[in-house]
Amino acid sequence: MSEHKQEWGTRLGVILAVAGSAVGLGNFLRFPGQAAQNGGGAFMIPYFCALIFLGIPIGWAEWTMGRYGGQKGVHSAPAVMGIIGRGRLMRYLGVIGVLIPLAVSFYYTFIEAWCLGYFWSYLTGGIGVVSGAPVAEQTAAAAKFYNDFTGNDSDGVIAGGSYATFVFWLLTFLVNMLLVYRGLSKGIEKFCSWAMPAMAVCAAVVLVRVLTLGTPDPALPEQNVLNGLGYMWNPNFSALGNPQTWLAAAGQIFFTLSVGFGVIINYASYMKRKDDVVLSGLTASATNEVFEVGFGGLITLTASFVFLGLSGTAAAVATGTFGLGFTTLPVVFAHMGPFGNLIGAVWFFMLFLAAITSSISMYQPTLAFIQEALGVSRKTATTAMIGVCLVGSFMVMYYSKGGVFRSAIDDWVGTFLIFILAAVQIIAFGWIFGIDRGWKEAHVGAHLRIPGFYRVVIKYVAPAYLIIVFLAFCRSNLPTWVQGVVDSSAQQLALGLITAVTLGLVICTYVGEKRWRAAGIDVDDDHPLA
Amino acid sequence: MNVLGWLFMLTSVTGVWVLTIWCFKRVLAAPDEVPEEIKHFHNA
Numbered sequence: 095m096s097e098h099k100q101e102w103g104t105r106l107g108v109i110l111a112v113a114g115s116a117v118g119l120g121n122f123l124r125f126p127g128q129a130a131q132n133g134g135g136a137f138m139i140p141y142f143c144a145l146i147f148l149g150i151p152i153g154w155a156e157w158t159m160g161r162y163g164g165q166k167g168v169h170s171a172p173a174v175m176g177i178i179g180r181g182r183l184m185r186y187l188g189v190i191g192v193l194i195p196l197a198v199s200f201y202y203t204f205i206e207a208w209c210l211g212y213f214w215s216y217l218t219g220g221i222g223v224v225s226g227a228p229v230a231e232q233t234a235a236a237a238k239f240y241n242d243f244t245g246n247d248s249d250g251v252i253a254g255g256s257y258a259t260f261v262f263w264l265l266t267f268l269v270n271m272l273l274v275y276r277g278l279s280k281g282i283e284k285f286c287s288w289a290m291p292a293m294a295v296c297a298a299v300v301l302v303r304v305l306t307l308g309t310p311d312p313a314l315p316e317q318n319v320l321n322g323l324g325y326m327w328n329p330n331f332s333a334l335g336n337p338q339t340w341l342a343a344a345g346q347i348f349f350t351l352s353v354g355f356g357v358i359i360n361y362a363s364y365m366k367r368k369d370d371v372v373l374s375g376l377t378a379s380a381t382n383e384v385f386e387v388g389f390g391g392l393i394t395l396t397a398s399f400v401f402l403g404l405s406g407t408a409a410a411v412a413t414g415t416f417g418l419g420f421t422t423l424p425v426v427f428a429h430m431g432p433f434g435n436l437i438g439a440v441w442f443f444m445l446f447l448a449a450i451t452s453s454i455s456m457y458q459p460t461l462a463f464i465q466e467a468l469g470v471s472r473k474t475a476t477t478a479m480i481g482v483c484l485v486g487s488f489m490v491m492y493y494s495k496g497g498v499f500r501s502a503i504d505d506w507v508g509t510f511l512i513f514i515l516a517a518v519q520i521i522a523f524g525w526i527f528g529i530d531r532g533w534k535e536a537h538v539g540a541h542l543r544i545p546g547f548y549r550v551v552i553k554y555v556a557p558a559y560l561i562i563v564f565l566a567f568c569r570s571n572l573p574t575w576v577q578g579v580v581d582s583s584a585q586q587l588a589l590g591l592i593t594a595v596t597l598g599l600v601i602c603t604y605v606g607e608k609r610w611r612a613a614g615i616d617v618d619d620d621h622p623l624a
Numbered sequence: 625m626n627v628l629g630w631l632f633m634l635t636s637v638t639g640v641w642v643l644t645i646w647c648f649k650r651v652l653a654a655p656d657e658v659p660e661e662i663k664h665f666h667n668a
Contacts, residue, residue: 105651135632142636324625327633370654377647383640391637541654 100278101364107283109374112361113381114286114451116352117293119205121386122445123419125346126394127411130326132342133333138387140334140343145351148344148559150379151552152353152516154544155523157371158536160362165623167615169363170463171356172603177619179522185607185617189599190515191356192463195456196479196599197507197592198355200486201500202456203270206449207263208420209442211243214262216427216439223428229402236424244420245494249584263491267483270450274457275476278364282454289447290381296444297389303430303437304397310429314403322399325407326391337566344563349509350386351379352455354516360459367623368539376542385448398422401429416497419445457483463599467606482595489591493584502588505575513564520560524553531622 102108129137163174171191175184215221221239223232243259245251251259273281309318333339352358362371398407398418402425410422427438457479464475493499523532529549536544579585610617625633 105654109651135629135636138632138636142639320625323633324629328626328629329632373647373650373654377644377651380640380644380647384644387640388637391633541650 103279103283109377110286110290111282112378114290115357115455116382117385118448118452122390123415125386125390128342128346130411132339133330135327135329136331140340144344144347147555149347149351151556152520153375156358157362157375160359161365164363165367171359176617178527180619184522187518190511192599194356196460197503199456201490202453204490207266209446211262213442216435220435223424225428232425232428236421240420249493249495251494270453273454286451289451293444293447296440299440301393304393307400317403322396325399326395341566354512356459357455370539370541372540373542397426401426467602498584499588502585517560520557529553
């Protein structure tokens with residue numbers, strides 16, 4: 095298993111890689127919409143509560159568990175969870191930690207290809223939204239480009255002749271595979287070390303442009319930057335009395351930090367015994383918040399409000415992440431005059447960087463799992479992973495109509511299972527591994543002491559908070575989701591794909607467990623590290 | 625934008641920037657060896 099030995103080059107490298115994994119399209123597109131719909135500035139109260147009592151402690155637990163598992167010689171979620179949870183049940187529940195990043199990568203790389211395609215289109219003349227045309231015409235043009243490019247109108251985007259989409263997807267996929275194959279230090283870490291600062295520069299460029307828009311149309315003086323910021327930030331305290339607001343805030347924190355995703359546990363497993371996890375975990379979370387609150391909270395809706403006004407922005411928010419990002423903002427860029435295409439190119443390049451730093455983190459856990467479960471080389475594992483990903487990605491691309499197929503994967507794996515994995519992880523850490531051991535383990539090599547009240551938070555508050563949010567989430571979403579599966583053959587197919595992948599991962603875990611035991615790995619943590 | 629809007633925006637944005645800069649300063653200044661106070665804490 096000597097080929098498996100990989101490690102991070104620098105402590106900054108692992109922080110940027112984890113932050114890169116967390117920063118994604120949701121930071122710029124989902125967060126502002128959630129905030130505006132749930133109390134504006136007042137949304138930040140439940141948002142920061144969820145960050146402090148849910149996101150950060152679960153993150154610390156994941157970092158600690160991953161590093162502990164790595165010291166035992168394993169890097170995949172099933173093996174690490176088996177060690178932390180001291181048995182077979184947790185080992186098989188750990189399969190979710192491979193399933194989530196793998197299944198999400200099926201559609202995430204496709205969306206990443208849209209960003210690359212939009213970037214290229216803006217660089218070479220725009221997407222056909224005519225500057226100066228009525229807003230309705232511009233919106234129709236943006237929607238047409240989106241529908242054609244993503245295959246939103248009909249299944250079979252490739253067979254239908256949209257070769258550009260396929261070419262951009264292929265390019266995106268190959269770059270991902272190349273970066274992952276190059277390994278942690280030479281591939282992922284090196285790439286994130288320049289991509290994260292580059293993303294920040296792009297965001298700063300767009301932010302400066304948006305904040306200096308002033309009042310572009312003197313005939314509509316109310317459509318100005320300050321009112322745009324007000325649309326996002328003016329607090330509506332009555333929203334705090336609505337449980338939906340607290341649920342939305344917890345959900346947003348949960349998904350933005352990538353906790354319960356299976357990535358942190360894998361990344362942290364490549365750290366050395368004395369490497370800090372406390373300050374690193376906090377820094378990665380804080381970096382994600384800068385991109386979300388500091389950039390996403392100031393750019394997206396402000397730009398939309400200045401050009402489309404209150405009703406246009408409210409309608410854009412209602413269309414959700416993709417509508418806002420790929421249909422509304424192109425209309426906004428068309429209003430920006432001669433620099434509109436340039437700002438559009440910078441914006442979509444930034445989204446592409448945000449997406450690719452996340453997607454490369456989704457492949458690494460699968461690669462590590464195949465390698466250590468089947469005992470194969472990195473080359474063989476990469477080939478096997480490419481095979482699985484090609485099947486999944488082709489299905490997502492083929493069944494593109496209305497995004498139903500990819501939404502089913504996003505709902506059941508990218509949302510539902512994340513709650514489950516996070517709950518499993520925090521319970522395993524606080525209750526089975528034990529808060530005393532976990533606390534001590536987290537502070538090995540730590541450059542920061544965790545405040546004492548987090549012992550209570552990790553053991554009681556976070557699991558209770560998580561379970562309440564999960565139950566409320568199920569209550570509001572599950573009936574619709576289940577009905578969706580009953581009614582839609584595309585969703586049934588998506589669930590079939592998820593089931594097949596899960597089965598494969600379970601079989602690999604069974605084989606892996608035998609191999610790990612034979613190799614003398616302490617799979618049930620019978621001999622705890624001192 | 626009203627006064628409370630300014631308050632929430634400035635507090636939130638400043639807060640995340642200050643935390644991030646503070647974290648990165650500590651990361652970049654952190655020695656390879658574990659600080660003494662943490663060692664004592666760990667041993668306790």
